[in-house]
Amino acid sequence: METSAETNISRLIKKYAAEVGFDLCGIAPARSLDEHREILKKWAISGMNADMAYLGQNITKRIDPRILIPGAKSIIVTGLSYYTEKKQGGNGVPVISRYAYGINYHSVLKARLNKILAYIRTINSDVIGKAFVDSAPILEKAWGKEAGLGWPGKHSVLINKEIGSFFFLGILIVNIDLDYDKPAEKDNCGSCRLCIDACPTGAINDDRTINCTKCIAYQTLEAKTQIPDEVVVKLEGRAFGCDRCQEACPWNNNSKPNETPEFELPVEVEHMTAGDWKNLTRKDYKRLFKDSAIGRRSYCRFMDNIEAALQIIE
Numbered sequence: 671m672e673t674s675a676e677t678n679i680s681r682l683i684k685k686y687a688a689e690v691g692f693d694l695c696g697i698a699p700a701r702s703l704d705e706h707r708e709i710l711k712k713w714a715i716s717g718m719n720a721d722m723a724y725l726g727q728n729i730t731k732r733i734d735p736r737i738l739i740p741g742a743k744s745i746i747v748t749g750l751s752y753y754t755e756k757k758q759g760g761n762g763v764p765v766i767s768r769y770a771y772g773i774n775y776h777s778v779l780k781a782r783l784n785k786i787l788a789y790i791r792t793i794n795s796d797v798i799g800k801a802f803v804d805s806a807p808i809l810e811k812a813w814g815k816e817a818g819l820g821w822p823g824k825h826s827v828l829i830n831k832e833i834g835s836f837f838f839l840g841i842l843i844v845n846i847d848l849d850y851d852k853p854a855e856k857d858n859c860g861s862c863r864l865c866i867d868a869c870p871t872g873a874i875n876d877d878r879t880i881n882c883t884k885c886i887a888y889q890t891l892e893a894k895t896q897i898p899d900e901v902v903v904k905l906e907g908r909a910f911g912c913d914r915c916q917e918a919c920p921w922n923n924n925s926k927p928n929e930t931p932e933f934e935l936p937v938e939v940e941h942m943t944a945g946d947w948k949n950l951t952r953k954d955y956k957r958l959f960k961d962s963a964i965g966r967r968s969y970c971r972f973m974d975n976i977e978a979a980l981q982i983i984e
């Protein structure tokens with residue numbers, strides 16, 4: 671049976687994505703994700719986007735990448751595991767979410783996506799494309815589902831049957847037609863509600879959205895205002911991010927540790943005591959975290975997080 675040019679290029683793209691280290695790669699046709707319009711509107715109107723007002727704006731642009739990138743035809747969606755069995759924290763030490771252990775994932779994924787783009791251009795030099803990692807109004811998780819990578823769990827994070835949910839998503843939008851994967855149709859959560867029951871603050875809504883005003887991850891990573899008292903009392907030592915709902919998910923029972931050395935927790939950070947965190951100077955904060963996701967938070971805000979986290983575990 672003859673295969674089309676699109677099929678051949680798509681196969682080569684996926685093979686190359688694996689070669690540069692991605693754990694997952696799927697491809698979806700660019701379209702307007704109209705089915706997300708009302709959910710986004712409702713979520714923003716209810717105030718659950720907290721102070722991320724931008725998430726409720728420009729919805730037409732957010733759901734249609736063809737507006738963002740004129741000429742967009744295909745959305746290549748990649749996944750890169752950040753799971754590790756190493757667990758920082760314990761003994762009264764403030765807890766950092768696994769995703770922030772190593773260097774900033776944006777740069778790691780973007781470099782790999784740009785390698786894929788350069789590779790595609792060796793096959794067809796007319797290809798124009800752009801890589802996105804949390805950097806534009808794109809519904810990454812929805813595109814992950816469209817490209818067959820997995821389904822959004824009740825905790826709203828995308829789950830892949832083989833590698834679970836501890837993975838980053840990276841998107842490459844290109845101006846050529848490719849061979850497309852089937853969207854992940856099946857919801858493999860079934861009647862399970864372990865993540866909902868495990869969430870310390872009751873932040874998971876029934877419609878698989880998250881109430882950011884209650885979510886520890888949002889409050890410790892993104893919020894520009896002080897962490898609300900009702901969240902502070904539920905931090906249980908968490909100073910940056912929260913993995914609780916993902917840890918509770920049975921689809922993460924067999925998560926394979928990542929093979930990306932850049933995502934390793936530095937030895938110096940691993941051995942920091944509660945006192946070291948409490949007395950972290952601005953200079954050491956910069957030295958240790960300037961290239962990590964933690965460094966995206968200001969020193970003052972990060973130290974507020976540490977103080978709030980330690981209040982409860984001291």
Ligand code: SF4
Pocket residue numbers: 825868869870871872873874880884885886887888912913914915916
């Ligand atoms: S990240 Fe933490 S606080 Fe947010 S929904 Fe998950 S368990 Fe709840």
Ligand code: SF4
Pocket residue numbers: 823824825858859860861862863864865866918919920921
């Ligand atoms: S814990 Fe259960 S309900 Fe939650 S995402 Fe995992 S499978 Fe779905």
